[in-house]
Amino acid sequence: MNRDRSEVLRIAVTMTVVCALAGAILGAGFLVTHRYREASDRRAERGAILDLLQLDSSATVLEIRQYLAEGGRQVVYRAAPLGARAGTVPVREIEFDLDGRRRNSGMSADPAAARTDRALVPLGRMFAATRAGAPAGFVVEGETRGYKNKIRFFIGLTPDFEIAGVRVVEHEEDPGLGAEVATRSFAGQYLGRTADDLATLSVTRDPMPEDWRAALATLARIPVARWRERNAALIERERAKPVYAVTGATISSRALTDGVRETVDHFRRRWELLAPELRGPS
Amino acid sequence: MSAALHPGPAPRARDLILNGIFGENPVFRLALSLCPAVAVTTTVLNGVLLGVAVLLVQVLSSLTVTLTRRWIHPRVRIPIYTIIIAVWVSVIDMLLAAFTPALYAQVGLYVKLIVAFAIIISRLEVFASRQPLVPSFFDGLGMGLGFLLALVVIGAMRELLGAGSLAGIPLAPGKPLLFFALPAGGFFSIALLMALFNRIERQVTGTRAKAKGGGHG
Numbered sequence: 001m002n003r004d005r006s007e008v009l010r011i012a013v014t015m016t017v018v019c020a021l022a023g024a025i026l027g028a029g030f031l032v033t034h035r036y037r038e039a040s041d042r043r044a045e046r047g048a049i050l051d052l053l054q055l056d057s058s059a060t061v062l063e064i065r066q067y068l069a070e071g072g073r074q075v076v077y078r079a080a081p082l083g084a085r086a087g088t089v090p091v092r093e094i095e096f097d098l099d100g101r102r103r104n105s106g107m108s109a110d111p112a113a114a115r116t117d118r119a120l121v122p123l124g125r126m127f128a129a130t131r132a133g134a135p136a137g138f139v140v141e142g143e144t145r146g147y148k149n150k151i152r153f154f155i156g157l158t159p160d161f162e163i164a165g166v167r168v169v170e171h172e173e174d175p176g177l178g179a180e181v182a183t184r185s186f187a188g189q190y191l192g193r194t195a196d197d198l199a200t201l202s203v204t205r206d207p208m209p210e211d212w213r214a215a216l217a218t219l220a221r222i223p224v225a226r227w228r229e230r231n232a233a234l235i236e237r238e239r240a241k242p243v244y245a246v247t248g249a250t251i252s253s254r255a256l257t258d259g260v261r262e263t264v265d266h267f268r269r270r271w272e273l274l275a276p277e278l279r280g281p282s
Numbered sequence: 283m284s285a286a287l288h289p290g291p292a293p294r295a296r297d298l299i300l301n302g303i304f305g306e307n308p309v310f311r312l313a314l315s316l317c318p319a320v321a322v323t324t325t326v327l328n329g330v331l332l333g334v335a336v337l338l339v340q341v342l343s344s345l346t347v348t349l350t351r352r353w354i355h356p357r358v359r360i361p362i363y364t365i366i367i368a369v370w371v372s373v374i375d376m377l378l379a380a381f382t383p384a385l386y387a388q389v390g391l392y393v394k395l396i397v398a399f400a401i402i403i404s405r406l407e408v409f410a411s412r413q414p415l416v417p418s419f420f421d422g423l424g425m426g427l428g429f430l431l432a433l434v435v436i437g438a439m440r441e442l443l444g445a446g447s448l449a450g451i452p453l454a455p456g457k458p459l460l461f462f463a464l465p466a467g468g469f470f471s472i473a474l475l476m477a478l479f480n481r482i483e484r485q486v487t488g489t490r491a492k493a494k495g496g497g498h499g
């Protein structure tokens with residue numbers, strides 16, 4: 001009886017010590033790496049955004065976060081320069097009713113307080129780039145339901161709402177099949193389509209013409225601007241046609257196309273409301 | 283080769299490494315961890331990265347267990363092995379995420395799954411918990427290398443047949459046999475390579491390999 005109890009005690013002590021040590025090692029590992037990880041995430045995101053807009057780092061980018069507030073009866077936008085760490089810069093805050101009337105607009109003096117003062121449901125992010133005072137383009141974050149899980153993507157738009165690039169940043173589609181929608185050659189099919197083109201854009205299971213396939217494949221190697229120059233005639237011909245689905249992955253192809261269409265449509269309407277507010281005195 | 287495995291006179295480093303690669307290759311001979319071996323091997327590069335991660339986890343876990351085996355209570359050894367493996371997997375996961383973000387984006391999901399790889403815990407139970415430091419190190423190294431080799435070979439075969447490329451470089455137009463990129467094709471690839479592996483071994487040693495996968499660990 002007594003020996004049993006001492007054995008139980010020994011086991012409990014061993015397990016406790018092992019768990020405490022494991023926790024300490026994990027904590028130390030996290031402390032060492034998380035700064036690098038955050039920095040690399042921010043770098044990758046900024047790089048992806050500038051790359052989508054074909055801009056160098058001289059452009060200034062405003063990051064606008066959209067939230068749903070007051071139990072879904074208000075939409076709140078918060079704008080701050082991209083890449084700044086949260087809590088270090090003043091944030092511009094604009095509130096709208098659901099029917100598009102502005103309720104409130106202003107700078108929050110204490111950004112740390114503004115982040116925690118009420119329950120906000122994040123809805124997504126947008127990035128507006130300006131260069132020498134003129135708008136240089138937008139990047140909109142979007143999400144769509146893929147074959148298994150969400151597909152998250154960035155859409156680059158020119159100031160006239162023409163697609164400058166689509167980049168899938170997170171997905172769980174099948175490797176070798178649905179995952180192809182995340183490649184540059186698939187996303188190349190959206191390049192140059194306007195917001196109005198997108199409204200009627202569909203997906204077809206017809207085989208992709210060989211010359212178009214070959215041209216899209218070179219997107220992985222050459223910059224987008226040069227690619228569009230080189231293939232201008234082909235792009236003009238294909239713009240009137242639907243998006244060709246990835247062989248064996250029609251669902252993923254449709255999902256991304258629907259997501260791009262909806263995201264651009266929503267953004268265009270939101271931007272009409274937001275643009276005058278952001279241009280005003282800040 | 284595999285006779286040297288169980289407690290007895292200290293086995294030699296070379297034999298231990300060769301045992302991991304050929305005699306008891308985790309995938310082709312022991313048929314352990316087939317699920318991840320199928321899941322990640324759609325390309326060679328994925329196979330290499332996961333193989334290297336498994337190699338590191340195997341060696342580090344074997345070393346930890348062989349150094350601490352005197353204090354591990356036998357009744358709770360399996361949970362403790364699991365914690366040890368989980369710690370090393372998490373550390374490697376954090377390092378990969380911080381310093382190789384591009385590669386991590388592709389195989390990050392599978393790196394976390396190494397915790398549940400049968401091959402690692404089986405080597406801890408069968409070998410590292412009974413042998414001193416040096417043989418445990420070489421056993422871990424051999425098993426890790428064997429797994430890495432298997433993943434690279436399977437990845438090469440599937441990428442070549444399924445996607446018509448090798449290490450991302452296109453070699454054939456289109457997709458010659460799309461089937462091989464799918465999970466079912468992964469199992470067929472492993473079966474074909476296992477048969478090839480057995481045939482080569484029979485030609486080298488002149489004997490038929492004994493199937494011993496099921497009874498292991």
